Amino acid sequence: MDIAHALDLAHQASDAVRGTTSPNPAVGAVILDADGDVIGIGATAPPGGPHAEVVALHAAGARAHGGTAVVTLEPCNHYGRTGPCSKALLDAGIRQVFYANADPFPSAAGGAEFLRAAGVDTHFLDQPIRALQPWLSATRLGRPHVTLKFASTLDGFSGATDGTSQWITGDTARAYVHEDRSKRDAIIVGTGTVLSDNPSLTARTDTGLYEHQPRRVVIGSREVPDSSHLAQLGYEQYAGIPEALSALWDTGCRDILIEGGPALAASALRLGVVDQVQAYIAPALLGAGKSVLTWPQETTMDEIMRFETTSVRQLGSDVLIEMMMRKKH
Ligand SMILES: NC(=O)c1ccc[n+]([C@@H]2O[C@H](COP(=O)([O-])OP(=O)(O)OC[C@H]3O[C@@H](n4cnc5c(N)ncnc54)[C@H](OP(=O)(O)O)[C@@H]3O)[C@@H](O)[C@H]2O)c1
Structure with missing residues (x-):
């Protein structure tokens, strides 16, 4: 098997565990034997469990000797709750390592250097891995990666003038939102x-x-009523966004979704803590109603808040546009 195909499998392994590994990254690893056949696939276990490389090496067994490892993130080089993956690869007799992303975490980085120094042929592939992006961003920022999600009509309304707001988008988009939630560490909404x-x-x-x-x-x-679904299911409440982000970071959250409403969305944008936006746009018009943002962000086109579109996907008859915040000059 070629390295690109093995990386694809490692990518899928990363995706499969996204949401279950924080504060650790959702890494995928594939071990090929000396003939290039896949003999082990692994992904990061929940915190306290083995890292992806160790899971994949375990599956590969003795045939890993003389083989190749393809991983979505540089193998870690530190003794945390588990031993360093770089050493595990070396001890298993791996001769070649390909990794898609460098580890930005100072205490864990250095795995590639360690392997190279030990004579392992080590290559940086520099490939984006979807499941790792929020973790990489959070690690650089020192706070959870924040995605702001909203649903609106074509003309940017999230509710009608009579106050009704459910449901703007159709079943397919809503099913996608639920799948997306299952990969996040936390979902935030305002009391409204x-x-x-x-x-x-x-x-x-x-x-x-x-x-x-x-x-x-x-x-x-405002108090959340005892009779509400959230009170029954259990929730956390914070007085403000910075307090929430800091408490969530300290307790292991790296990837969170703000699901509105318009006041919270506007506050998060103003605070500059939104890293990514998901706009679910329904092919519908209201002409008037409640905007997706309560407060104006800018008053002149020169300072308009712009985003970089990273993907556009059709979900039933709705469209999901995913965007990264564009840095102002
Ligand atoms: N289409 C969509 O995507 C979407 C998504 C969600 C909700 N909605 C709709 O939005 C409507 C509710 O709108 P809304 O603007 O009232 O909801 P909201 O943004 O969920 O809640 C507003 C409240 O959140 C708190 N809050 C917001 N920003 C804050 C900040 N920076 N610091 C501290 N507290 C902050 C305040 O709570 P306190 O007043 O308690 O202090 C504020 O009154 C509903 O009709 C709902 O259906 C639409």
Whole structure:
């Protein structure tokens, strides 16, 4: 098997565990034997469990000797709750290592250098890995990676003038939102959304719940009623966004989704803590109603807040546009 195909398998292994590994990264690893056949695939286990390389080496067994490892992130080089993966690869007799991303975490980086110094042929592939992007961003920023999600009509309204706001998008888009929630560490909403929509903030399939459920977080000073779904399911409440981000970071969250509403979304953008935006756009018009943002962001075109589109996907008859925040000069 060629390295690109093996990286594809490692990429899929990363994707499969996204949401279950924080504060650790969702890494995927593939071991090829000396003939280039796949003999082990692994992904990061939940915190405290083995890293991807160790899982893949375990699956490969003795045939790993003289083989190749293809990993989505540079093998770690430190003694945390588990031993260094760089040493595990060396001890297993791996002769070649390909990794897609460098480890930005100072205490864990250096795995590639260690392997090279030990005579292992080591290559940096410099390939983006979807499941690792939030973790890489969070590690650089020292706070959770924040994705702001909203659903709106073509003309940017998230609710009608009579106050009704559910549901703007169709079944396919909503199913996608639930799958996305199942890969996040936490979902945040403001008290306004809790009081008007009584959301559960769970990640649901057609028949039940996804195995991984994000933490449910509310921001604001108003009380969440005892009779609400959130009160029954359990949630955390914070007075403001910085307090929430700091507490979530300290307790292991790296990848969070702000699901609104318009006041919280506007505050998060103003604070400059939004790294990515997901706009679910329905092919519908209202002409008037509640905007996706409560407050204006800028008053002149020169200072308009712009984003870099990273993907556009059709979900039923709706469209999901994913964007990264564009840095102002
Ligand atoms: N289309 C969509 O994507 C979407 C998504 C979610 C909600 N919605 C709709 O939005 C409507 C609710 O709108 P909303 O603007 O009232 O909801 P919201 O943004 O969920 O809640 C607003 C409240 O959140 C708290 N808050 C917001 N920013 C804060 C900050 N920086 N610091 C501290 N607290 C902050 C405040 O709570 P306190 O007043 O308690 O202090 C504020 O009153 C509903 O109709 C809902 O259906 C639409």
